Amino acid sequence: MDVLYFAWVRERIGLPRETVETGATTVSELVAELRAREDRYAAAFADLSALRVAVDQELTDFDAPLAGAREVAFFPPMTGG
Amino acid sequence: MDVLYFAWVRERIGLPRETVETGATTVSELVAELRAREDRYAAAFADLSALRVAVDQELTDFDAPLAGAREVAFFPPMTGG
Amino acid sequence: MRIAVQEADFDIGAEVAAFAHGRRDMGAIVTFTGVVRDLATGDLTAMEIEHYPGMTEKAIAGIAAKAAERWSLGDVLVIHRHGRLAPGDRIMMVATAAPHRKDAFEAAEYLMDYLKSRAPFWKKELSAAGADWVVAKDEDEDALDRW
Amino acid sequence: MRIAVQEADFDIGAEVAAFAHGRRDMGAIVTFTGVVRDLATGDLTAMEIEHYPGMTEKAIAGIAAKAAERWSLGDVLVIHRHGRLAPGDRIMMVATAAPHRKDAFEAAEYLMDYLKSRAPFWKKELSAAGADWVVAKDEDEDALDRW
Numbered sequence: 001m002d003v004l005y006f007a008w009v010r011e012r013i014g015l016p017r018e019t020v021e022t023g024a025t026t027v028s029e030l031v032a033e034l035r036a037r038e039d040r041y042a043a044a045f046a047d048l049s050a051l052r053v054a055v056d057q058e059l060t061d062f063d064a065p066l067a068g069a070r071e072v073a074f075f076p077p078m079t080g081g
Numbered sequence: 082m083d084v085l086y087f088a089w090v091r092e093r094i095g096l097p098r099e100t101v102e103t104g105a106t107t108v109s110e111l112v113a114e115l116r117a118r119e120d121r122y123a124a125a126f127a128d129l130s131a132l133r134v135a136v137d138q139e140l141t142d143f144d145a146p147l148a149g150a151r152e153v154a155f156f157p158p159m160t161g162g
Numbered sequence: 163m164r165i166a167v168q169e170a171d172f173d174i175g176a177e178v179a180a181f182a183h184g185r186r187d188m189g190a191i192v193t194f195t196g197v198v199r200d201l202a203t204g205d206l207t208a209m210e211i212e213h214y215p216g217m218t219e220k221a222i223a224g225i226a227a228k229a230a231e232r233w234s235l236g237d238v239l240v241i242h243r244h245g246r247l248a249p250g251d252r253i254m255m256v257a258t259a260a261p262h263r264k265d266a267f268e269a270a271e272y273l274m275d276y277l278k279s280r281a282p283f284w285k286k287e288l289s290a291a292g293a294d295w296v297v298a299k300d301e302d303e304d305a306l307d308r309w
Numbered sequence: 310m311r312i313a314v315q316e317a318d319f320d321i322g323a324e325v326a327a328f329a330h331g332r333r334d335m336g337a338i339v340t341f342t343g344v345v346r347d348l349a350t351g352d353l354t355a356m357e358i359e360h361y362p363g364m365t366e367k368a369i370a371g372i373a374a375k376a377a378e379r380w381s382l383g384d385v386l387v388i389h390r391h392g393r394l395a396p397g398d399r400i401m402m403v404a405t406a407a408p409h410r411k412d413a414f415e416a417a418e419y420l421m422d423y424l425k426s427r428a429p430f431w432k433k434e435l436s437a438a439g440a441d442w443v444v445a446k447d448e449d450e451d452a453l454d455r456w
Contacts, residue, residue, distance in 0.1 A: 004361070006429070007359055007433075007442055008442050010359075054364060054429070057361070057364035057368075058367075059368075059427065073361060073364070073429075075361070075431065076431065076445070077426065077445035078425075078426055078429055078430055079425070079442075079443045079444075079445050080401075080424045080427075080428040080429070081263070081343055081389075081400075081401060081430075085214070087214060088212055088284035088295055089295050135214070135217060138214070138217035138220055139217075139220075140280065154214060156284065157284065157295065157298070158279065158297075158298035158303075159278075159280065159281060159282055159283055159284065160283060160284055160295075160297075161254075161277045161281040161282070161283035162274055162277040162278035162281075162283075173326070174325055174326055174329055175321075175322030175323055175324075175325050175326030178321055178325045178342075179322030182321055182344070184397055185344055185397065186344075186345075186346065186347045187346060188346065189343060189344055190341065190342075191341070191343075192339065192341050193325070193339065193340045194339050194410065194413070194414070195325075195329055195337075195339075196338075197333075197335060197336055197337070197338065198333075199333065199335065199336035199408065200334060249333045250331055263343070266341070267414065267418050267421075270339075270414070271414050274410055274414075
């Protein structure tokens with residue numbers, strides 16, 4: 001599964017995307033796995049209320065299922081326009 | 082005093098402006114004088130709710146005073162924009 | 163602030179480009195352009211717009227001044243044509259520049275609502291069926307209640 | 310409907326002129342243009358806009374489709390830039406064409422409210438004081454409640 005990071009999430013983790021082998025069935029489970037990896041991940045995912053998530057390029061929630069997902073992205077609230 | 086007519090008021094009365102000698106102290110009194118002149122005036126001023134009035138180029142009401150006024154204009158509700 | 167009441171057409175692209183040019187302090191620019199729309203019957207041949215020279219400019223300046231009092235605006239532009247127009251012709255435009263988008267949008271809508279019912283213009287539609295003065299709509303008068 | 314996500318600048322005059330051209334059936338055209346505004350301290354050197362290629366286009370198309378469902382629109386245009394911009398540079402624009410002005414205005418405001426909080430762009434401001442990600446405002450999220 002491809003995991004993408006944008007804005008300060010990308011900067012805190014130190015890379016824009018990576019391929020992750022995971023058995024996570026929900027976004028929350030994936031977040032728990034990532035948090036456990038290293039301090040920089042723990043720091044990036046410290047406050048989920050400051051983060052948004054997209055699964056296969058659709059905005060969703062942290063309890064969304066990952067069955068069949070190819071791409072998960074984490075980022076702060078958007079500031080377009 | 083100059084009296085101006087616009088849109089269908091102008092068409093009904095048959096002229097765009099005229100100079101009127103009047104002792105009217107309010108717009109309503111001026112309207113009464115004009116109505117009494119001829120049928121075309123009576124027709125134009127038959128329904129005051131369909132008319133608007135400006136005194137010296139400022140929108141006002143039919144009970145507005147005419148003291149010092151140089152120009153009075155009658156017209157239907159505006160359709161700008 | 164620029165207010166123009168004119169018979170001539172205007173170049174919407176050039177007007178918007180000139181209005182937007184070099185606004186480092188204004189984050190938001192809103193424009194509205196009104197176009198002569200054909201009738202439902204599709205046979206409008208012309209629209210004639212009459213106005214009240216002298217009062218028109220004053221009324222528009224007054225409306226723009228009220229908008230500038232009420233919202234934080236960097237600039238306002240109003241162009242309104244009169245005379246004989248064809249379907250598809252531009253009738254008028256307004257533009258507002260403001261630090262924030264809400265101000266720019268609200269001020270542009272305010273200008274339009276007031277130009278519609280408080281600036282001395284009268285439209286007449288000419289078609290195969292004859293010539294008819296456009297009748298002011300109750301909803302245009304009601305639109306002023308929001309401000 | 311045209312949606313463009315691009316690094317290049319756009320010519321606002323040419324875009325508005327092309328969008329407005331020949332609309333006999335659309336009486337109202339509204340445009341919004343967003344410009345990089347300098348900081349209160351006056352020392353913004355650049356704004357960097359990051360986006361999520363692929364999702365960005367889909368998200369904007371979804372927002373525009375929702376607007377077209379909700380209002381009677383003849384056409385919609387959205388252009389949004391990414392990359393490094395300077396104060397005074399254009400960031401983005403939307404344009405809407407509708408038979409009536411209320412629809413054109415509301416649809417443009419809807420597009421702006423959703424582009425602000427639901428299109429995957431992130432802005433970073435660079436100044437003498439350093440680099441800061443722009444923080445989403447509660448009021449931008451609240452703005453969605455009106456729709």
